[in-house]
Amino acid sequence: MSIEAQTTPDALAQRLADSGLRSTPQREVVYGVLLKKRDHPTADEVFVRVKSELPTISLATVYNCLETLVQCDLVRAVNFERGPTRYCPNLRPHAHFHDEQTGATHDIELPPMLLDQVNAILPAAYAAKSVDIIFRGSAGSPRPTPAGDPGKAPSAN
């Protein structure tokens, strides 16, 4: 299967099947709602929209469906770590690495030049006050980077 997923309702049944999950009306409608209006809705907003089509759906189900879609890589949750805010007195430009195994957060040195390049992707109309760059993964065993490791590179979907 290709990495590029079809961003259509049809792709859903496929992806779900790949993960051994069922295609249900609720999942289909939730996904449909996300595709229809791409304004990064919250779970609550999705809930409201879905209800017009599936009046008896529950908020819990919306949360369940959204999580399912995220796990199938059809949808991305935009929100850093769920959970408490963390505080950092490091004033130099840096990114953060969040270790999902341990829950620890590490500072990652960020070359100022790269920061400039990142800032440069913003169209003129956008005035940003700050940027956050957060990696998520595991830092566990310092894998000495096997020379030709074709491991999947982090994506920013």
Added chain:
Amino acid sequence: MSIEAQTTPDALAQRLADSGLRSTPQREVVYGVLLKKRDHPTADEVFVRVKSELPTISLATVYNCLETLVQCDLVRAVNFERGPTRYCPNLRPHAHFHDEQTGATHDIELPPMLLDQVNAILPAAYAAKSVDIIFRGSAGSPRPTPAGDPGKAPSAN
């Protein structure tokens, strides 16, 4: 004053004064705790640590102090938007821009090459599954980028 702040307890009184705020024992100890152990503690963790020195401090005060420090640019809150998670079906690599005025979130095109460069800053020991790049600011009036605008560039502290 220089952009580079001293990351010492002494800098605190200075910065607070600059903002017309008082230097209090609570603020000093909270800041001291952050400087002492830089493991990105949560407000609760800070609370526990501070209590050993200031047994009567309240959690509300810890939150207040942390916010004060963030506003003085002495500390950075690591956590994307406080508030509900948002969902996005865009599977192509992109960054997000969060408009603080309207609360809206927009996708920002992210050149794959730049994504590679960002991924490249990770030391070998870190295995990232995903990266989030989030800008915060306002997209309001499409300012036509005044040619030589020396406006402060977004920082990633």
Added chain:
DNA sequence: CTTGCTACTTAGAACCATTCCAATTCGTTG
């Protein structure tokens, strides 16, 4: 077809981080 299994949905309770509020205390200024 029917029994049973497992996945899925549901409603509401529970949780947890954070914010709000009202009352008190502290510092500074007059």
Added chain:
DNA sequence: CAACGAATTGGAATGGTTCTAAGTAGCAAG
């Protein structure tokens, strides 16, 4: 020292998310 505003405090309230227990639905085997 009097008075005012800033800061702190404890507890209640909020809001997003997760949990739990019970019900429903689809599928497989007999």
